[in-house]
Amino acid sequence: MRNKHYLIALNKMLSVGPKTIAKLLEHWPNLEELFNLSKTKLEKAGLPLRLAEAISNCSLASIENDLRWQEHPEHHLLTWEDSDYPGLLKEISDPPAVLYGLGQLSCFKQPSIAIVGSRKPSVTGSETARRFAVALAKSDLTIVSGLALGIDAQAHGGCLEAKGKTIAVMGTGIDLIYPRKHRSLANDIRQTGLILSEFPLGTPPAAGHFPRRNRIISGLSLATLVVEAAIKSGSLITARLALEQNREVLAIPGSILNPQARGCHFLLQQGAKLVTSVQDIMEELRLDSKQVEQTNASLSLATDNQNLVKCIGFEITSVDQILTRSGLGIEEVVSSLATLELQGIIKAVPGGYMRCA
Known part of the structure; x- marks a missing residue:
């Protein structure tokens, strides 16, 4: 338990990322020993001055607010050492050392697929994202997305409509819902799903946080489905990360006249799986196609x-x-x-x- 507390403390240091924490754990499996060293000894051990100062000046008092927050039954603080930490995420090269969760950890118990895309989708793109989310949720897949405007919101909303489980990965502290207009959606998600963030409580939105959180979206998922995305969309970052994590990338084609479809077409040219039905996804992932015939009916022609x-x-x-x-x-x-x-x-x-x- 003490190691968990020190991991939380390290995660709150601005200059310390997962790879640095992993290296520290290699040298000090018992992190209490690390935190008991003076700045001079830390520097002699090879730590940069800034990191040595941060560790030597840190005390567990810095995480008291986090531990109080965790006392609520639906508030979760997970580290690499917790059995509830999602196994698929742990496989990536830089899994978050700490995850703040709000809602139901049962979301981790069934296969997950990420649905991502444009923040300003077309009417068709929005409807497609929602309908695929409904169908995939009915096929017992957890839907992972980023709570952003556009496709993300449609993915979460469609999953909730199907009474499925959805995970929203935040680029802020878990106590600061962003965008604010999605507070109601976030509240609905936490009832049956999960809101997740690696950022400490109170962390405001920042441009660099959102590409960073994308690796968690893809890392939690067997595959990433890109519904509609411009050529410079952040969704293509998520797709690239999925490939680096050895996960499947799926894309839905769109109109050649729609600039929001060019990102999907680029992915298809690069070898992404072309998707036109839920059956395509289930076959690609070799999953049991429970209810696929029923759910595909809603996506096919009468x-x-x-x-x-x-x-x-x-x-x-x-x-x-x-x-x-x-x-x-x-x-x-x-x-x-x-x-x-x-x-x-x-x-x-x-x-x-x-x-x-």
């Missing part, structure tokens, strides 16, 4: 209306265009459109309809 669906694009299609392309009467078209919308195959938008899947 047989009776296939011809009409072919007349509707993934971009906005007006009712006049649908009538012209289909050659059907207005009453038949209106009735079929209502059915397809209820099935979730198309979506009514200003100016007409568009395909969801």
Whole structure:
């Protein structure tokens, strides 16, 4: 237990990352011995001056607030030495030494897949992310994402809609929900899922934190699914990290006219798995396809209306265009459109309809 306390203290030092902590543990498996050394002895042992000063000036009083926070039954402080620390994350080259968790650790007990993408997705991208999250959650996969605007929010929301488990990985302290408009979403997540961060309590958002947290998103997951991303999207960083971690990268193709799809197309050119259905994902990961037929039904076309669906694009299609392309009467078209919308195959938008899947 004492080692855990020292790990938490090290994690709170600004200049100390997971790789540095791992090296310290190699030399001092009992961290209490490390913290009992003077600055001079630490320097003689090869530690940089700044680190030697930080350790010699540190006391366990610095983590009293963290330990009090942990007393709540839904507040968790996990280190490498805890049995509840997620095994898949531990396999990456730089796993966080400490994880702050808010919610249910049971999320770690089933396979996970990350869903990431643009903060400013198209209507189609948002709907696609949500629908895949629903289907994957119903197939007993935990959905991992970053609580950001856009695709992340749709991934978490879709999972909650399916009454599944979702993990939101933060780029701030776990007590500072960012963006603020997602406080309600975060509260919903913690009821059945988990909010996670490696950053100490009270850590504000900073640009460098979000690429850093991306390695946790991919590291927790068997695969990373990129739904919609521009060529310079942070989601491509997550995809690169997934590859470095020897995890699968999956991408959903989009319109060649949509700049938010160019990142996905780049990944596909680089060898990412092209995904058009939940079945594609389950087969790629060699997972038991429980409920896949049922969940894929919500992503596939209704047989009776296939011809009409072919007349509707993934971009906005007006009712006049649908009538012209289909050659059907207005009453038949209106009735079929209502059915397809209820099935979730198309979506009514200003100016007409568009395909969801």
